[in-house]
Amino acid sequence: MDPNVNPKPAEPVVSVVMPVYNGQAYLRQAARSILDQSLNDLELIAVDDGSTDASLDILTQLASEDGRVRVIQQAHEGIVVALNRGCAEAKSPLIARMDCDDIADSSRLADQTAFLKVHDRVALVGTAARVIGPAGQVSHILAPPTEPAEVRRQLQHSCCMIHPSVMLRREVLRTFGGYRAPLRHAEDYDLWLRISERHDVANLAKPLLSCRVHGGQVSTTTLVTQAVRALSAQVAAQWRRQGRPDPVENDAILDEAWLLAHEVSARAVDMAILDGFVQRLEMLASVCDHASVQQIQDQLNQWASQRKIHRAVRGRVRWSEAYRLMRQGRTLAGLIRASQAAALNPTLPFQMARRWVDR
Numbered sequence: 001m002d003p004n005v006n007p008k009p010a011e012p013v014v015s016v017v018m019p020v021y022n023g024q025a026y027l028r029q030a031a032r033s034i035l036d037q038s039l040n041d042l043e044l045i046a047v048d049d050g051s052t053d054a055s056l057d058i059l060t061q062l063a064s065e066d067g068r069v070r071v072i073q074q075a076h077e078g079i080v081v082a083l084n085r086g087c088a089e090a091k092s093p094l095i096a097r098m099d100c101d102d103i104a105d106s107s108r109l110a111d112q113t114a115f116l117k118v119h120d121r122v123a124l125v126g127t128a129a130r131v132i133g134p135a136g137q138v139s140h141i142l143a144p145p146t147e148p149a150e151v152r153r154q155l156q157h158s159c160c161m162i163h164p165s166v167m168l169r170r171e172v173l174r175t176f177g178g179y180r181a182p183l184r185h186a187e188d189y190d191l192w193l194r195i196s197e198r199h200d201v202a203n204l205a206k207p208l209l210s211c212r213v214h215g216g217q218v219s220t221t222t223l224v225t226q227a228v229r230a231l232s233a234q235v236a237a238q239w240r241r242q243g244r245p246d247p248v249e250n251d252a253i254l255d256e257a258w259l260l261a262h263e264v265s266a267r268a269v270d271m272a273i274l275d276g277f278v279q280r281l282e283m284l285a286s287v288c289d290h291a292s293v294q295q296i297q298d299q300l301n302q303w304a305s306q307r308k309i310h311r312a313v314r315g316r317v318r319w320s321e322a323y324r325l326m327r328q329g330r331t332l333a334g335l336i337r338a339s340q341a342a343a344l345n346p347t348l349p350f351q352m353a354r355r356w357v358d359r
């Protein structure tokens with residue numbers, strides 16, 4: 001394609017920021033889903049974070065074909081640095097996020113732009129999303145709350161914004177200082193919490209993103225750290241609501257030891273980590289990635305064996321095994337694990353039933 005067909009806009013309506021690290025498998029499809037949007041006046045800022053595969057070659061080719069693509073190279077410094085650098089380069093007053101293994105619906109950017117134009121109190125808007133597997137097969141829909149009051153309420157307990165689906169106002173992002181490195185792996189959750197304390201945050205009910213789930217993702221390989229950082233983000237937000245100083249701004253190291261030293265019980269930490277494992281297991285099982293499910297289950301069992309965890313937590317470990325076995329069609333073995341889980345924690349079946357009803 002002649003790059004003059006889609007020349008680089010002087011001031012695009014939307015700047016799309018896409019960090020890339022060894023994403024060659026799905027990168028071209030992800031980028032094309034942005035470049036083929038019904039809203040044509042955009043720029044795609046791809047930050048290559050020191051990839052060692054063919055990602056940079058793919059991005060370079062895309063930039064030669066389409067003047068709206070800007071490629072930024074950096075040594076491998078991690079997603080927080082890549083995100084902040086891409087957002088700092090944005091020329092539009094609206095910044096949209098995109099991951100290099102997802103697929104955006106063709107109307108995504110137009111729909112979100114139109115929403116923010118009408119709702120000037122909303123600083124950040126995400127969307128619902130389809131969960132797809134490595135081959136693109138659709139599993140189910142993630143449907144986060146849509147109304148600002150409900151989003152704000154739920155954010156206090158869990159992250160209800162799908163990071164690669166969001167669009168936010170550039171000036172708001174810069175006011176809050178962007179993503180924060182001490183909360184890496186939960187940097188998005190921390191940012192949404194801070195923004196929601198002063199602005200409205202919403203989601204569109206329509207699924208405008210296909211969110212790919214596979215075993216090689218960072219959210220699979222850093223489960224314990226991600227869970228601890230997410231809990232730390234919640235505690236930091238609680239401190240701010242109480243008028244206490246933000247621990248990140250005081251250079252605190254927000255790890256498990258910090259949580260235990262600041263009014264968080266060992267059981268609460270264990271439950272947060274376990275929830276992270278179980279949610280990831282359920283997601284991988286839903287797209288039938290059985291090899292990755294087994295790998296995560298082994299990690300979970302190893303983690304549980306190394307800790308003196310509460311009886312209720314051990315019940316959740318057994319329940320995750322039951323879920324995996326059921327998904328693999330091993331019904332009898334799954335029922336045995338489920339009965340063991342119920343014996344350890346009799347309220348667990350009711351908790352899981354309520355969770356599925358809420359979903």
